[in-house]
Amino acid sequence: MKRLKAEFESFLEKNKDAKLVITGHSNMDLDALCCCYAMRSVLPNAVMAYPDKLDAPAKAFYEHLGMEFVELGKLNKEEFDGLVVVDCSTSVLLEEAKGWKIKLIIDHHHKSENNLPAELTLRDKDAPSTAEMMAEMLPAVSADVAFVLGVAIVSDTARFKSARAHTFAMLARMLEISGKEYSEMLGFAEPEVDLENKLNVLEAFRNMRIQMHGGYVVVTSVVPAHESLVSSAFSDLADVAFVGKWKNEISETRISSRARKHVKVKMNEVMQEVAAELGGGGGGHAKAAGCSAKARPGETLDKCIEVLIRKIDEVEK
Numbered sequence: 001m002k003r004l005k006a007e008f009e010s011f012l013e014k015n016k017d018a019k020l021v022i023t024g025h026s027n028m029d030l031d032a033l034c035c036c037y038a039m040r041s042v043l044p045n046a047v048m049a050y051p052d053k054l055d056a057p058a059k060a061f062y063e064h065l066g067m068e069f070v071e072l073g074k075l076n077k078e079e080f081d082g083l084v085v086v087d088c089s090t091s092v093l094l095e096e097a098k099g100w101k102i103k104l105i106i107d108h109h110h111k112s113e114n115n116l117p118a119e120l121t122l123r124d125k126d127a128p129s130t131a132e133m134m135a136e137m138l139p140a141v142s143a144d145v146a147f148v149l150g151v152a153i154v155s156d157t158a159r160f161k162s163a164r165a166h167t168f169a170m171l172a173r174m175l176e177i178s179g180k181e182y183s184e185m186l187g188f189a190e191p192e193v194d195l196e197n198k199l200n201v202l203e204a205f206r207n208m209r210i211q212m213h214g215g216y217v218v219v220t221s222v223v224p225a226h227e228s229l230v231s232s233a234f235s236d237l238a239d240v241a242f243v244g245k246w247k248n249e250i251s252e253t254r255i256s257s258r259a260r261k262h263v264k265v266k267m268n269e270v271m272q273e274v275a276a277e278l279g280g281g282g283g284g285h286a287k288a289a290g291c292s293a294k295a296r297p298g299e300t301l302d303k304c305i306e307v308l309i310r311k312i313d314e315v316e317k
């Protein structure tokens with residue numbers, strides 16, 4: 001971490017006046033959004049941009065704070081010195097980075113085969129959020145930056161499920177600097193799901209298939225939208241969840257997968273193999289991962305189960 005902090009500081013030294021664009025992964029979550037915001041605090045000439053859209057909690061927080069982002073695809077690359085990417089280092093989740101010179105990536109995801117090339121990549125795959133890295137690395141943290149980083153830490157650890165001692169130390173510091181209560185951060189980190197989405201998730205429960213493999217309860221479902229919200233909801237009880245959505249525009253399936261903490265198989269490895277076999281990209285974390293596949297959702301979910309069973313056997317041996 002000391003090395004990352006020093007490299008970040010020397011990057012800032014060289015680029016503090018640069019005209020950069022700060023962005024995160026597609027369907028930005030709170031970690032990506034808040035890290036863009038925190039990054040902007042040390043790159044005053046930078047513009048913040050989203051590649052496509054924000055997920056529901058990120059959108060609500062964005063609107064609450066009145067943040068100003070532009071659409072990445074609408075910017076003219078010639079007018080900027082390059083791109084800074086937070087919370088993402090794979091081209092699968094940032095196709096819009098194509099043609100941009102990437103000056104800096106800060107990420108806590110594993111390096112994938114579709115790794116984005118950057119002049120400097122600061123990666124800590126043991127960090128449960130990019131926000132935790134930012135909280136440590138920023139030379140100075142203002143009250144409003146501390147507040148957004150605190151919200152992102154609570155959100156991206158799924159309320160501390162993936163936390164480590166350092167997470168609590170950083171959160172305590174963010175609470176102190178921001179002067180806010182934990183309950184206020186939690187309110188933005190885990191906002192109430194709106195009525196339409198609640199109905200969507202409950203509908204997915206109705207269409208869910210339940211199987212047993214290696215002593216694990218494994219569930220699958222095909223949904224029209226919100227696959228990650230659905231797979232999170234499933235994994236409140238199911239040991240492993242795979243949820244698929246068909247993307248008609250690009251003729252591919254998106255899978256969101258989750259595993260409960262006692263599951264020994266790593267979901268990012270399952271997702272990578274599924275993607276490799278069906279033509280797509282995959283990655284993420286051990287307990288929460290995703291992939292794309294050039295196959296219909298039913299076939300893709302079958303492949304997920306096949307790879308999972310294989311991985312369970314490998315782990316048993």
Ligand SMILES: [Mn+2]
Binds near residue numbers: 108
């Ligand atoms: Mn993250």
